[in-house]
Each structure stands twice: as structure tokens, then as C-alpha cells.
Amino acid sequence: MVAGLRVFTERSDDGAAGTPVLDTANGEELMHVQPAVAIALGNRPPESPGTLYISTKKVVWLSDTERTKGYAVDFLSVSLHAVSRDPEAFSSPCIYTQIDTGDEDEESESSDSDSNEPLDLSKITEMRLVPSDHTQLDALFDIFCECAELNPELVEENENEPEHNWIFSADQLGPNMGLEIIKQPLLRGCLIRLLPDGVDQEWDSPQADFIIGQLNGTHDLAPHMLELQINDQRFEDAEEMETNNRNGDQHGM
Amino acid sequence: MVNYSFLCVYLFDFQIVNVNFIISLQLFFSYFKDLVGREVTVELKNDLAIRGTLHSVDQYLNIKLENTRVVDQEKFPHMLSVRNCFIRGSVVRYVQLPPEGVDIELLHDATRREARGG
Structure with a gap:
């Protein structure tokens, strides 16, 4: 899978502009076609006219006039999508999307880019799709949602793997509280931070954090876990509890 | 179906007391649904x-x-x-999460049960 936006030129020959060639052999289906859609990449001016094709796997925009011009992005790389209607943010109502380029360190192209620079699609982090028929925005949003849900993260296939393979136990933790993590190759951490009553919501003062993993890529999770420093009376009994558990285990629980 | 197990970790107060809980997907999914x-x-x-x-x-x-x-x-x-x-x-x-939407006791008990193997 290619992360981010890419050039897409595979068109069928039917009609003047053709339609995108889909990977039907692997079950890709066309979900929606929206004619008369302009596309704006990053901070660049919108390109039009074009047609938007939404398949079960990706979003494709094809120029109506230039057969060699087209873009595609997999739903796996669409981090966020939304309906944007504020004329101050963008001149026309549009579907706003953020694109995960898979390149976390790079400065995003969209923020400060000069429109005259050559276009590097792989660095584009924002894409706006502007249908001339604004009434279709909500329908498009819903189709995006539906297709995003059809494309969950690629998680390892071997279901027979016992669960404890990727669970690290207290025993695996080093004496200096180092966290020795996880053989599971595909690990995505999601951390839930709980804030106590009466505390103004601030990111910098965690009281209790939960990590949940659905998982892909150990590199993400490790730093978050090391951030955790919990000083929370609510869990004071946990040590005792764990001891009890262990005792229980010894007695063949 | 892919096997989505969920993992929950607490670290306690700078000591080397680490308790790891496994939380089932169902728990967190329903937890979010309640929110x-x-x-x-x-x-x-x-x-x-x-x-x-x-x-x-x-x-x-x-x-x-x-x-x-x-x-x-x-x-x-x-x-x-x-x-x-x-x-x-x-x-x-x-x-x-909103503080009022977090039932610490419920989560605590649920994770405890999970840690004990159900």
C-alpha cells in the first residue's frame, strides 16, 4: 500500500474521459460517482473540471479534460474527513480531508507551501473536494464514512496466535521501570486519559491514563507509555490486588 | 474476522508495581458507546x-x-x-473523556475481572 496521495492515470477507454480502472479482482467496487468536482491539494488553487470516483478502497479524482491528470488516495490514508462550509476557511463548501503521508517528521506541505513549488504529492496532507452541487456534501460525507469503515487497519492475519504473545506482563518489565515491549508487530496504541472532577482539562497533567491498543507498530506506543506517571490514590489497592492474584495463581486458580 | 484484543495498562506511582490488564474490545467499545x-x-x-x-x-x-x-x-x-x-x-x-462520563469504579472492576481471567 502506498501511503498518501498519488498520481492516478489508469483509465478505461469508455467515454471521453474514461473511468478509473479498479482492482475488481480483489473485490474493489465503485461506490459513488460525483461529476463536476474541483480538487484542491494543500494550499494550491482548485483544479477543475473533474469527476470524483469513490470506491470501496480509495478516492479517485480524474480531470475531465486531461486524460493524464488524476489523483488517488486510499481510504487507509484518509485520517479525517469533514464537511467544511465556512467561506472564511475555503471559498466554497467542500469535503475537507486530512491525509496521512506516513511520514511523521516531515513538515507538512500544506502549511507553508508556495504554490509555485513543484508538486510533491506524497507530502500533501490536505485535500479538499469541491462539488459544484453543494447539496451533495452530506451525502458524500456519509459515503466517505461508510468506505472508511470498510478499510480498517491492516492487522496481522494469523488469528491462531495466542493472545498473550503481544501482552507484556509485569514480569517482563525491567527493574528500572523500563518497558520492554511487545513482540506484536502491528501495534497501534490508543491512550485514554482520565481527568478527575474539578480539574480544568489540560493535557499536561494526567491523573490516570489508559492505553488501549488496537494494534499496529510498536514504535507508536512506546513513547506514550513512558509518558505515563500516575499518582492516583484510586488505584492504591492494586498492588495488594496483584499480590492476591499471584497467590491465587499459586493455588491453581 | 481479525482478532482485535485490547490492552490496558496502568503504571503506579513510580514504583515497580505494574499491573497489566487485558480489556476486551467489547468493554471499550461499549464504554465509548455509552459516551x-x-x-x-x-x-x-x-x-x-x-x-x-x-x-x-x-x-x-x-x-x-x-x-x-x-x-x-x-x-x-x-x-x-x-x-x-x-x-x-x-x-x-x-x-x-468528560470526568462525569467516567465511571472509575466500573472500569476498575471490569479490568480487575479481566485481569483475573474473567
Whole structure:
């Protein structure tokens, strides 16, 4: 899978502009076609006219006039999508999307880019799709949602793997509280931070954090876990509890 | 079906007391579902933090928010206009929950049970 936006030129020959060639052999289906859609990449001016094709796997925009011009992005790389209607943010109502380029360190192209620079699609982090028929925005949003849900993260296939393979136990933790993590190759951490009553919501003062993993890529999770420093009376009994558990285990629980 | 197990970790107060709990997907999924209609803040891995009413959540923790607003408006001015959005579960770094929506005891008990093997 290619992360981010890419050039897409595979068109069928039917009609003047053709339609995108889909990977039907692997079950890709066309979900929606929206004619008369302009596309704006990053901070660049919108390109039009074009047609938007939404398949079960990706979003494709094809120029109506230039057969060699087209873009595609997999739903796996669409981090966020939304309906944007504020004329101050963008001149026309549009579907706003953020694109995960898979390149976390790079400065995003969209923020400060000069429109005259050559276009590097792989660095584009924002894409706006502007249908001339604004009434279709909500329908498009819903189709995006539906297709995003059809494309969950690629998680390892071997279901027979016992669960404890990727669970690290207290025993695996080093004496200096180092966290020795996880053989599971595909690990995505999601951390839930709980804030106590009466505390103004601030990111910098965690009281209790939960990590949940659905998982892909150990590199993400490790730093978050090391951030955790919990000083929370609510869990004071946990040590005792764990001891009890262990005792229980010894007695063949 | 892919096997989505969930993992929950607490670290306690600088000691080497670490208790690891396994939480079933079902627990967290239903936990989030109970928060529908509440105000949450979702921080993405690109540092964008969006506050909004939780509209729905699916099994992949894809999150739909309504009445959204961007926490750091100066850094992300273009998101100001967005009123609803869909966030891919894989790009979520944090979900900040409303204190009143968090039943610590329930979560605590549930994780305990899970840790004991059900």
C-alpha cells in the first residue's frame, strides 16, 4: 500500500474521459460517482473540471479534460474527513480531508507551501473536494464514512496466535521501570486519559491514563507509555490486588 | 474476522508495581458507546486536537464528532469551519473523556475481572 496521495492515470477507454480502472479482482467496487468536482491539494488553487470516483478502497479524482491528470488516495490514508462550509476557511463548501503521508517528521506541505513549488504529492496532507452541487456534501460525507469503515487497519492475519504473545506482563518489565515491549508487530496504541472532577482539562497533567491498543507498530506506543506517571490514590489497592492474584495463581486458580 | 484484543495498562506511582490488564474490545467499545452524546476531545497523532460531541464510534474506534471545534485554533485555522468530522481510529492519539462520563469504579472492576481471567 502506498501511503498518501498519488498520481492516478489508469483509465478505461469508455467515454471521453474514461473511468478509473479498479482492482475488481480483489473485490474493489465503485461506490459513488460525483461529476463536476474541483480538487484542491494543500494550499494550491482548485483544479477543475473533474469527476470524483469513490470506491470501496480509495478516492479517485480524474480531470475531465486531461486524460493524464488524476489523483488517488486510499481510504487507509484518509485520517479525517469533514464537511467544511465556512467561506472564511475555503471559498466554497467542500469535503475537507486530512491525509496521512506516513511520514511523521516531515513538515507538512500544506502549511507553508508556495504554490509555485513543484508538486510533491506524497507530502500533501490536505485535500479538499469541491462539488459544484453543494447539496451533495452530506451525502458524500456519509459515503466517505461508510468506505472508511470498510478499510480498517491492516492487522496481522494469523488469528491462531495466542493472545498473550503481544501482552507484556509485569514480569517482563525491567527493574528500572523500563518497558520492554511487545513482540506484536502491528501495534497501534490508543491512550485514554482520565481527568478527575474539578480539574480544568489540560493535557499536561494526567491523573490516570489508559492505553488501549488496537494494534499496529510498536514504535507508536512506546513513547506514550513512558509518558505515563500516575499518582492516583484510586488505584492504591492494586498492588495488594496483584499480590492476591499471584497467590491465587499459586493455588491453581 | 481479525482478532482485535485490547490492552490496558496502568503504571503506579513510580514504583515497580505494574499491573497489566487485558480489556476486551467489547468493554471499550461499549464504554465509548455509552459516551455518545457527551463532549470529548480527540487528539490526533499530528497534534490536532478536536473537541466535539461524540456522535458515534465503531469497532475500529473510528470516531464521529459533531459541533466540533479545534482546540488550537491558531495552529489549525482551516479546521475552524468544520462542524462535523469523521476521524480514523488509527490516527487517534488520545481521547479525553468528560470526568462525569467516567465511571472509575466500573472500569476498575471490569479490568480487575479481566485481569483475573474473567
